[in-house]
Amino acid sequence: MANHTPDDEFPGTGWGFPVESDHRGDVSLSRGDVNIQDAIRVILGTAKGERVMRPEFGCDIHDHVFGNIDGTMLTLVEGSVREALIQWEPRIDVADVDAHRDPDNPNRLLIHIEYRVRSTNSESNMVYPFYLDE
Secondary structure, eight states: OOOOOGGGGSOOEEEOSSOOBOTTSSBOEEEHHHHHHHHHHHHHHSBTTOSTTOTTOSBGGGGGTTOOOSHHHHHHHHHHHHHHHHHHOTTEEEEEEEEEEETTEEEEEEEEEEEEETTTTEEEEEEEEEESOO
């Protein structure tokens, strides 16, 4: 499980994702709910083992690249997303994860994530696009 600090209870401020510079040339920051969504994108976009100093960080959805889209695969993807967010994003409670094939792109899954921000008790959602081939 992730290590918790007192700052985990607040939406927070951090580097924006993707990392870019602001109008002054400093690293662009994201705050509050945007920072949480940026963190979710980083967690889901990182394959376990990708970070040398923290190999357990990330999500197992990358194990399903090039896989056949069927009910079993969608269930595995949903479980992987839920587990990764529970482990790595302590500022939220995951309410629901639903993955399905994108009707406009057969090689992409759309992963709908509904969550509650613990510090504000506000509900939010996002859609994470996951590409199944290069």
